[in-house]
Amino acid sequence: MVPFRKMHGLGNDFVVLDARRADLPITPRRAAAIADRRFGVGCDQFIVLEPGLDGADVFMRIRNPDGSEAGACGNATRCIASLVAAESGRDRVVVRTIAGDLPVERLPGGLWRADMGPARLGWRDVPLAREVDTLHLPIGRDGVADPAACSMGNPHVTFFVPDLGAVPVTALGPVFEHDALLPERANIGFAQVLSPDHIRLEVWERSAGRTLACGSAACAAIVNAARRGLTGRRAAVALPGGTLQMEWRADGHVLMTGPVATAFTGMLDLGAYPA
Numbered sequence: 001m002v003p004f005r006k007m008h009g010l011g012n013d014f015v016v017l018d019a020r021r022a023d024l025p026i027t028p029r030r031a032a033a034i035a036d037r038r039f040g041v042g043c044d045q046f047i048v049l050e051p052g053l054d055g056a057d058v059f060m061r062i063r064n065p066d067g068s069e070a071g072a073c074g075n076a077t078r079c080i081a082s083l084v085a086a087e088s089g090r091d092r093v094v095v096r097t098i099a100g101d102l103p104v105e106r107l108p109g110g111l112w113r114a115d116m117g118p119a120r121l122g123w124r125d126v127p128l129a130r131e132v133d134t135l136h137l138p139i140g141r142d143g144v145a146d147p148a149a150c151s152m153g154n155p156h157v158t159f160f161v162p163d164l165g166a167v168p169v170t171a172l173g174p175v176f177e178h179d180a181l182l183p184e185r186a187n188i189g190f191a192q193v194l195s196p197d198h199i200r201l202e203v204w205e206r207s208a209g210r211t212l213a214c215g216s217a218a219c220a221a222i223v224n225a226a227r228r229g230l231t232g233r234r235a236a237v238a239l240p241g242g243t244l245q246m247e248w249r250a251d252g253h254v255l256m257t258g259p260v261a262t263a264f265t266g267m268l269d270l271g272a273y274p275a
């Protein structure tokens with residue numbers, strides 16, 4: 001039996017296990033089984049904390065509900081930073097992921113600001129299957145077309161639409177996620193720009209499907225909207241689960257501010273799940 005914590009950022013939810021002091025027998029298959037909403041605990045991402053070395057306070061390993069590993073998770077970054085900060089009594093911590101080190105700081109009002117690192121804009125960075133202008137991908141269906149792409153340590157494609165309510169997110173999301181131009185698949189954002197500092201966003205996450213919020217997709221939305229000249233470099237991004245404040249800084253780094261929450265804690269019988 002191991003203790004676990006169920007956390008969420010704006011309803012984007014995580015099972016968090018702590019393997020910092022003792023290794024845990026977590027395989028992709030076991031992570032997927034625990035992430036299952038009917039046969040397991042259920043979550044959008046399965047997070048394992050590992051020791052942070054050489055300047056990082058913690059290493060955060062991110063798995064999707066199919067067991068695949070992801071390079072970034074904005075909402076989990078804030079959640080895990082808040083845990084580590086509470087342990088150490090510090091207001092600033094560094095969360096390491098396979099994609100890089102993410103400094104996070106506590107702000108007043110229960111908010112946390114994560115430096116999600118630089119947006120990467122090259123076609124190989126996303127990655128795309130062939131050389132294409134990442135500002136205009138030749139992907140589209142049913143009038144939803146011409147998205148922009150970037151990497152936030154994980155692949156993102158953002159469609160700009162005039163009326164988000166008219167977009168069949170659940171039907172189009174998986175089609176675009178598996179487009180042949182996206183060899184590692186991608187997280188698919190549908191963004192409606194309400195004003196130069198306000199975006200509405202719905203996300204079909206790679207592997208997890210439609211979620212209530214996706215922090216790295218909000219990063220991609222502000223970056224791609226600003227690149228298109230649709231917004232400035234700061235905007236509120238309103239997701240179904242709540243709002244994130246976003247800034248694409250002049251040095252290319254993306255700052256994301258939002259809340260964290262623990263829903264419950266419990267004990268998990270790892271042996272009840274396939275290895």
Ligand SMILES: N[C@@H](CCC[C@H](N)C(=O)O)C(=O)O
Nearest residue numbers: 073074075154206214215216
């Ligand atoms: N929910 C996350 C993103 C999770 C990873 C994603 N599904 C992927 O495969 O890249 C966020 O808040 O950023």
